[in-house]
Amino acid sequence: MSVWKEKENLGGEVVDAGVVILRTSGCAHSRGGGCTMCGYNQESSEGISSEDVIAQFQSASKSLDGTQFLKVYTSGSFLDQREMPLDAQREILSWCRDSGRGLLLESRTEFITEDSLGAALQVHDDIEVAIGLESANDRVLEFAINKDMTVADYDRAASAVKSAGARLRSYVLLKPPYLTEAEAIEDAISTAKHAALMSDTISINPVNVQKGTIVERLWKSWSYRSPWLWSVIEVLNACAELDRKVVCDPTGGGRERGAHNCGGCDEEALSAIREFSLTQSRNKIQVSECECHCLWETIRELEGLIVGGTPDLQRFFRKHGA
Numbered sequence: 655m656s657v658w659k660e661k662e663n664l665g666g667e668v669v670d671a672g673v674v675i676l677r678t679s680g681c682a683h684s685r686g687g688g689c690t691m692c693g694y695n696q697e698s699s700e701g702i703s704s705e706d707v708i709a710q711f712q713s714a715s716k717s718l719d720g721t722q723f724l725k726v727y728t729s730g731s732f733l734d735q736r737e738m739p740l741d742a743q744r745e746i747l748s749w750c751r752d753s754g755r756g757l758l759l760e761s762r763t764e765f766i767t768e769d770s771l772g773a774a775l776q777v778h779d780d781i782e783v784a785i786g787l788e789s790a791n792d793r794v795l796e797f798a799i800n801k802d803m804t805v806a807d808y809d810r811a812a813s814a815v816k817s818a819g820a821r822l823r824s825y826v827l828l829k830p831p832y833l834t835e836a837e838a839i840e841d842a843i844s845t846a847k848h849a850a851l852m853s854d855t856i857s858i859n860p861v862n863v864q865k866g867t868i869v870e871r872l873w874k875s876w877s878y879r880s881p882w883l884w885s886v887i888e889v890l891n892a893c894a895e896l897d898r899k900v901v902c903d904p905t906g907g908g909r910e911r912g913a914h915n916c917g918g919c920d921e922e923a924l925s926a927i928r929e930f931s932l933t934q935s936r937n938k939i940q941v942s943e944c945e946c947h948c949l950w951e952t953i954r955e956l957e958g959l960i961v962g963g964t965p966d967l968q969r970f971f972r973k974h975g976a
Contacts, residue, residue, distance in 0.1 A: 655671065655675065655743050657672065657674050657675075657718070658673050659671065659673070659717075659720075662929070663932050664756070665724050666934070668933075669721075669722040670722060671725060671943055672714075672718040672723070672944045673723055673725045674711065674718075674726050674727070675727045675728075675801070676710050677697060677698065677699065677709055677710065677729075677878060678728040678729055678738060679699065679702050679736065680698030680699075680700070681694070681695050681728075681731065682730060682734055682737065682762070683762060684730070689743055689788075690798065690799055690830070690831055691797050691831065691861050691869045691975050693870070694729045695708050695730070698729040701807075704741050704742045706741070708742050711746055712745075723753060724757050725757075726758070726759055730760075731761040731762045731765045732760055733761040733765040733770045733774070733955065734761070740772070740773070744911060747777040749944065751777060751780075751894040753935045756780040756782065757780065758782045759781065759782070759783060759784065759786040760783075760785075760786075760812075761784075761942060763785060763811035764813055766783065768814065768815065768818070770880065771818040774965060775818055775820065781820045782821055782823055782855070783820050783823070784818065784825060784857070785795060785808060785810075785811055785823070785825065786801070787813070787822055788844040789826075789845050790805050790844055790848035791841060791844070794833070797832070798833060800868075800940065809922075811887075812853070813852065815852075816852055822852055822854050822856040823853065823857055824852075824853040826842050826845045826849060826858050826859065827859055827861060828843070828858055828859060828860040828861065828885065829860065829861050829885070830899040831869050831894045834937065834954070834957035834958055835885055835950075836957065839888055842858065842889045843889055843892045845972055846892070846893045846896060846900075848898075849898075850872045850898045854899060855899040855901060856896070856899070856900045856901070857902065858886065858900065858902040860885075860886050860902070860906045860912070861881065861911070863880060863910075863940070865926060870932065873911070873966075876969055880911060880913050881913045881926070882913065882914070882915055882950045883904070883907070883914060883919075883923040883924065884923075884946075884947060885913075885948045885950070886923075886927060887926070887939050890902060890927065890937050894930075894938065895901075900930075901931040902930070903928065904927065908920035908924055915946050915950070916949070918946070919941065922941055926939045926941050
């Protein structure tokens with residue numbers, strides 16, 4: 655279990671939000687292979703009971719003073735009763751209701767039903783449901799991400815969330831494996847446009863290399879590179895035109911396993927991304943142009959000419975002094 659506080663734009667005001675990550679029995683999809691980039695399930699354990707989950711949350715709640723909004727994450731789906739039994743769900747929902755906090759929860763589409771949403775909203779009516787759309791391209795969902803979900807599945811679940819009266823946050827993945835940098839940018843922008851049809855918030859999630867994943871195996875063999883921060887900025891600038899709340903907090907940003915540039919301009923780029931997420935300023939994100947911007951543009955062009963893979967050209971150039 656982990657707990658911390660962070661800033662969140664809530665109704666146009668920057669507030670303190672609490673973040674709680676509960677250790678659970680894990681994502682149901684991981685038992686069938688899981689998504690290619692997701693290693694969160696390694697922190698799960700089959701033997702975790704409802705009482706364990708409640709005890710974790712009660713311990714975490716002692717550190718949430720001063721927060722106005724709560725994000726509760728598990729290894730999988732809050733609405734999956736095998737992972738989060740009803741009494742554990744109700745404990746968290748009741749605590750948020752009684753303390754006057756809105757709640758963000760995550761779920762895969764198959765667990766988002768009229769019954770599951772209705773039961774949650776009966777306890778607390780201030781809920782935001784986050785769904786991992788990831789890509790609005792079914793081929794990317796199947797072959798690059800192994801999401802075990804289609805765009806139609808997302809559309810159904812998103813419609814159910816809105817019909818039930820909850821808010822919807824959609825996750826957009828930036829740079830699934832096997833896509834070039836240019837393809838990844840295009841896919842993320844088109845996915846965000848699809849998500850904007852029903853979402854209140856769009857979260858751009860650059861892939862970070864997590865342990866024990868297919869992405870890590872590709873990364874170790876120089877066949878994958880996490881997205882450039884220049885790519886993140888390009889996607890966010892495009893999303894700023896969608897008239898939706900758009901957020902991005904790159905996990906591992908500025909490090910080799912996370913979204914990064916050359917190292918010299920990373921902190922400025924990350925600061926601009928975080929500022930955009932908090933202020934929702936519709937001005938374009940401005941970052942001083944670094945020498946690596948030209949390398950990023952060159953690599954975008956070169957990757958499209960390579961047959962049979964998407965190698966990490968930046969590491970290649972660095973090793974060979976180019």
